[in-house]
Structure formats: structure tokens, C-alpha cells
Amino acid sequence: MRCTLLGTGDAVGVPAPLCDCEYCEESDPRRRPGLLVETEGGGDGTTVLLDVPPDVTSALHDAGVTDLDAVFLTHGHYDHAAGLSELNHARYERHLLNGPELGHDHPVSDPFSVRVPRSVLQTYATRRPRLVDRLGLTVVPPGERVAVGPLTVEAVRVDHGEPLFPTLGYVVRGPSTEPERGAVDPAVVGYLPDLDAAPDPEAMPVGRFDLLYAEGSVLGAELHADAAALRDGLAPLAADRRVATNVSEHMLRLHTPAVEARGREVGYEVWRDGDAATV
Ligand SMILES: [Zn+2]
Ligand SMILES: [Zn+2]
Secondary structure (H helix, E strand, O other): OEEEEEEOOOOOOEOOOOOOOHHHHHOOOEOOOEEEEEOOOHHHOOEEEEOOOOOHHHHHHHOOOOOOOEEEOOOOOHHHHOHHHHHHHHOOHHHHOOOHHHOOOOOOOOOOEEEEOHHHHHHHHHHOHHHHHHHOEEEOOOOOEEEEOOEEEEEEEEEEOOOOEEEEEEEEEEOOOOOOOOOOOOEEEEEEOOEOOOOOHHHOOOOEEEEEEEOHHHHOOOOOOOHHHHHHHHOOOEEEEEEEOOOOHHHHOOOHHHHHHHHHHHOOEOOOOOOEEEO
16 A cells, blocks of 8 residues: 655644744745545545645645545544545535536546544534534544455554544555565554544554554654653553654754754654655
8 A cells, every 4th residue: 555644744834834944944835734545546446535724725736646445544633634625515515516508427426434522523513513414423442443455444543642532544455566566465654643642553463564654753843742742651552653744843943954864863754745655
């Protein structure tokens, strides 16, 4: 499967709103977090999106994605969930069709499932009932495995840092692109943004990850967690590759090459928006 980080930035992205600091001005833009997981097969493959950043429309177009099978939210914060309103428009005839006489015969997207933590559904049920209704939001409890084509997406219980509350991470299993592994020995990807602390390795449903995306406080901008404590906590989760989410030159007061060097020092890759890996 192929994993693309639609956004590598933190809650406000880079550049930060109304900021003219040298780090914002001299860095490439970073969108808010979202991880795209695709099986091989181009348009015929399965496509899952973990978190829906507010800039999801441009991010999906840049990634060449015009069809989603399923969307999963870790939590309801603006930077991880606001793009649901964007995707809602893709399912909304009044916003996309202009009457048969104008020949619009395509734009409303095929249905995609949307699974969210219980806390998100409770909030949206009263505040965004039409969104809940149109997108068919359903709860995914921790420990539940959801099959989407050849992928299996499992929710894991983690703690969100600052503010502290229970939220979800995800473990995705899918056919490995290594021929000798294939579907027999699936590739495993973890997605754990906004952590307060590392989850207990014993509570993880897998013993190792091919690719682990984790809260970028490990780089030193301690927005959600203490950097050293989080790195130590995540170390027992065996992973071939570790990638930092929520990266911000603005918060770190560092230029991009220095952020990337910090990542190498602590064992975390720092990607740019749209970077991808095949596992
Ligand atoms: Zn700045
Ligand atoms: Zn958050």
C-alpha cells in the first residue's frame, strides 16, 4: 500500500496566520494533518483517508484523488476534522449540479463511509445534524476493525495532549507491495497524531510497524507532549520507519533544513506535504 501525508503541519500550518517571522516566510507551506492510504491499482484501488484537514480539497487534488472509500477521524479538532465540511459539498447536489439543461452529469461523488470517535458524533449530532445525516457519520469504538476493500483499519485508544482527553489512533493493515509478503504478511502502518504520551506497547494490536506516523512533539516543539518523554515512550513500538506529524518551523524557531536535521538526530523522518512511501 501507498501512504501519502497530505499535510505535515500542526494546528495552524506553516505559514502561521498573520505571521511574518523568518521561519514562516522562508519555509515551504505545511498543511494540517491527513494521511492517505491507497492500495495499488490507481483508480481501481481502495483509498482511505485518516483525518480530514481544512485544506483537504487542494490536498486531494494534488494527490490525484477523486474517489474515496472511507474516512476515519482521530478526533474533532478543527485541524483534523474541518475538511469534513469540504467533503460534504462533494456529496451535496445543490452545490455541484446546475440543472440538466446545462449538461452537468457527473460531479456528486460516490458515497464514502465516515467513522469517528463517539465524542465527535455526540458533538456533531447537535451542532451539525445535517452533516451527520448527509455523510452518515458512524462511531468506531477503540478495538474495532473495519474492513475497507483489502485494507483493515483498527482504532486504538490513545490520549490527546493539551487539552488532555481520550481520542483515537489508527493501525492500518494491507497487502504489502513486497512480492514475497503480499497479503500473507500484511504491511502495517500506525497513525498517532496529537499524543499526550505514547500508548502502552502491550495495548497495541501489532508488534511492529512498517511505518509509524507519530506526534511531532518528538522534534522539540512541545505543543502536545514532552519531547524526550514521548520519544522514550514510543521507542518500544518497533518500527522500520518513523515519520513526525504536526511539524512547524514556526513553533520550533528553526528553518526546514534544521528541522530535518533534528529529525535525523532523534530518529524521525520529516516529510514535506505530499511525500509518500510504499510499504
Ligand atoms: Zn511564523
Ligand atoms: Zn488535536
